[in-house]
Amino acid sequence: MVGADGSAEEHDPPLTAPGAGQLVMMQFGLIGLGSGAAAALLFASLTSGSPLSVPLAYLAPLPIMIAALGWSHWAALIGAVTGGLAIWLLFGSLFFVAFFAGIGLPGWWLGYLAMLARPVGSNGTASLEWYPPGRLVAWAAGLASALIVLTVLMMGGDADAFREAMRVAVHEVFRIAASEAGSSGPAALRNPERFVDLLVVVIPPATAVMATLTNTVNLWLAGRIVKFSGRLTRPWPAISEMTLPPLTAAALAVAVAVTFIDGMVGIVAGIVMASLLIVYGVLGFAVIHSVTRGMSARGFVLAGVYAAVLIFGWPILVLCLVGLAEQIFNFRARAALRRGPPAST
Template sequence: MMQFGLIGLGSGAAAALLFASLTSGTPLSVPLAYLAPLPLMIAALGWSHWAALIGALAGGFAIWLLFGSLFFVAFFAGIGLPGWWLGYLAMLARPVGQNGTASLEWYPPGRLIVWAAVLGSALIVLTVLVMGGDATAFRDAMGAALREVFRIAATEAGSSGPAALRDPDRFIDLLVVIIPPATAVMATLTNALNLWLAGRIVKFSGRLTRPWPDIPGMTFPPLTAAALAFAIALTFIDGMIGILAGIASAALLIAYGLLGFAVIHVVTRGLTARGFVLAGVYAAVLIFGWPVLILSLVGLAEQIFNFRARAALRRGPPAST
């Protein structure tokens, strides 16, 4: 137990330092803050979820002492809770019996991705509710914050800066609509990427006690598609309900985009140009961004048409040697 406590304190200190780097205002602070859940997830996967929970509480307490209660809420909701909960679920297993033998069934990776989306959207929903109790109050608060950001940027850029910095009003209304769902997408991807990276680090160290999951073969719970359809339907309602539904829709859509990547990885197995196809898909998403919507549709269609199973049937069983 002492070891778990020390590991937890160390992971909490590392997470708090990465999160606190945002206060420096440097460009490097943003990617460092995105990595803040990583130490907690490493503690959970390599030692115990209790170590991660101790780290989340210790890191949150340090943030509260240094920066106040608002930063504590942001740290615990966006860093501490996802780091502990995803790490806990990843190491969750139950015994199953087959033919008189017992084995362990580990928490499936598809459900972890769905949880990453739930936690990512919950953080942004909380932020929106804190900024304003209704849609008008939120838009006014977000618009005022964006105008201050543009004002500071225009002051630093001077007269040689772009015109958008000197006359930002035409962009602010659009940004108020785009930023909440876009931030939910980033939070979902951050949770998923940090969990994968923590798993690779712990596996490399030899402390990962669960087998590495079949990520390309992951599946989502059947009700996930229904939840996405319901959230998209709610986006047509004006006001705060529509804003919150847009956040949830964006997080679930990017989760289905990750499922679409898994489908592409499986159906291209055996192709001679597989490396070229995968490189093209990843490059298109990284450069243009919007092709991830096609992958989201692929992920949604997978739950109906089961492309991966059809591809496996076409390939047939592996050749015996």
């Protein structure tokens, strides 16, 4: 619903009968329990050790987001809480914190924001303005940064303690992998300690990037699934027209500058910088979608871009540069001018 004061509120289904409120709340509860159970199962698949468990765990926020977009953010909140409690009972409090902070809370909050709307216009022509996708992507990055920063602070109160804890963790991972594979692990490298030191530096920002992409892709998938089911009350946003909040570029510039500070401050700044940079990678995808409109080989170009990112990974850096350049050169507006207005029918 949208408040009378013009503030944005969640767009919930209307109640049509006196007893509909109780029925709707019961439905929200059942949907919430189901989404929480599904999210907990996907998250708990990590304990199986199967290679398939990793992509399944990445999809853990999806059921909660589907509940938020298709029913209500209350259903999603019930799912986040019940899923977290199930994880707590099965695996303990540490896993509960990991689930709720990394899966439940982002899934609920992003789903809640996606269904916010406010009235615009006047004189009988009022319509709803929905929460813009660019801000949703920025929120996904902010939540991912907060999660990784919290994890870093839990591992060590200062930079030296964190790096030592990371070294121990990396060595343990290599030891387990080597024992299972029957190899010598990092000891086979020419300079294993340098390789471990590199991983200590790279893992926190890389994890922030993956968390940002996980939040963003799951929200997109949830929207497509709910739209296909006919329950999506907001219009599907034009991703190719996505714009970022005005302060995103300034926040990225500050984060880049602060990364040169030694210690925990620099580590935290690196995590924030990586999350914000991948936001511009998403904007780069939007630019590619926009500027290729009208091209006969558009499908081939888009498929090639997505395949290159999925297979090699590093082309996402090119898209980050495209997104950054879009803020200066406005490629989409230039491409629209070249295409001209749509032909009249």
